[in-house]
Amino acid sequence: MEQQQFDPRQRIIGILYAVTTALFWGFLAIAMKIGFDFVSPATMVWFRFTTAFWALFLFFSVKNRGKLRILIRPHWMLILAAAGLSLNYIGFANGIDYAGPATAQVFIQLGPMLLAVSGVVLFKERLSWRQKFGFLLAFAGFYLFYYEKIQRIGSDGSGDFIIGLAWIVMGATTWSVYAVLQKILVRTFSAQQLNLFIYGFAMVVYLPFVTFSEFSQLDGTQWAIMIFLGANTLIAYGCLAEAFKYVEANKISIIATMNPIITFVALSVMAYLNIDWIDQDPFSALMWIGAVTVLFAAIMVIMPKRKNRKKPRSHDPKAS
Template sequence: MACTTALLWGILPILLKFGLKEFSIETVAWSRFAFAFIVLGVWLHMRGKVEVERKLPWLGVLGGAFLATNYYFMTAGIHLSGPSNAAVLIQLAPLLLVLVGVFAFGEGLTKRQLLGIAIAALGFLLFYKDNLQSSSDANNYSWAGINVVLAAVAWVAFMICQKILIPHHAPQVLNFIAYGVAGLVLLPFVEWAGFSQLSLGGFALLILLGLNTVFAYGALAEAVQRIPLTLISVITALNPLITLMGMKLLSTYFPGNLEPGEPSAMGYWGAFLAVTGVVTVVTQKATRKES
């Protein structure tokens, strides 16, 4: 389950960048939710699990709003910069998740975790500086970074809602609720004109993005049920490596399809340090503070 999510999230920024060549940010994000909501609804109906409580859990509704926020800002970050940049900077999310455990649930940080945070901070700094220097529009790149940070905060909030609800609700039903709520949140902002000239390639791309959403979050929901929340964060640490590799292969064998946005050696080192730091933090079991 975890490997499936890691792979799908790794290629997702690349697919989104292609999608943004034909559709607006809001349209791409909404289309993913609409597709996932319909497909998951059919699947739940076939399994006889489509019945959702008449009174929706308020945390489920809130989680859907957070997921819509995450999708919007992540897609905006990719639009303003590129797949590799967003995939690396979103690694702030696992670190924020650990810090939530410290400040909200009384967990303490070990020395190894503090070291991991320092390594990750250095990595983010090197990666950000490298991309800022090579960017043709520094202001645009800075806004991209802000969007991805907001996406990370929203993702952490969504995961907390899911973790609280999982013991009392089926994970796929929670996803069904989240997709429906998120789709409603984004519905007023959809640019319908984009569908009037939909090409076969654009249609196929929307299907791929929808399937990515269904399978990635479906696998994640099952993982949440089985392993601790902080360990789930290890999944996201693999994403930028897959994205960077995918962009490298794309620029090598299919040049001209996307702006490569390839980092220099310092950028690659920054990405490596960021991932290493995040993995160090989330794989070390936190201690409990003394009361």
């Protein structure tokens, strides 16, 4: 597969889209944790996809009804992409259930890392030495950031740990399949048109697992959280799909892996402000060092390459 060419302005647009996705994913984990107090995971996931689907469906119904044809005759790769994202949600949810959130948070980052590898292998994206060093530095930063959590993985002696780890790896792998296929499909279809089908597919897949009686028990604040979760899906995956049009997969992957750091920073701010909606571990000095290291590594990866400026040859008046 040939390498796509992006101009500097396109890369900036793509990076901004990817950063928006990482920000929304970072706050998503907090909102979901709060939401699990009043709805089941399957109900929450179904509501997120349903909200995003109907928002896009109404938009295209008004602006461009021709885009809705993708719901009738989807490309086979789009069906696989939708299945990949649906399996990602199942894998991550079961991984948390069996192995715990700390383990899930560490190993789910395999997905963006696989996306980075696919960018080099499948899309022939070239990495400069600075970018290669940036990826190595990112691995080191993540190791520091997750070091204390890694030490606690499996320490409870639970026999379900291996099962949970298998679910998480499956979820991360299927997410990378979704991302690679989305990267290919945005060359032919509009990004939001692809998302329309993916949201609709997941909405139908999760429908049998929804507990509709939970909706009748929600108060105003809880409905606000649910609506935020639906909007989060619409905006985060909308921006991710747009990012694939403008920037290389390896750059998107390094930005996407930063979302857990955003989550932990937000939780630390909440703890500092004495907001006790969620129980969280203290943000240690080692985690701060790891987070800053990853931030610098991401900057090294996404910075544009320097162009070699050739000095103009001086004209010798005698040589004529």
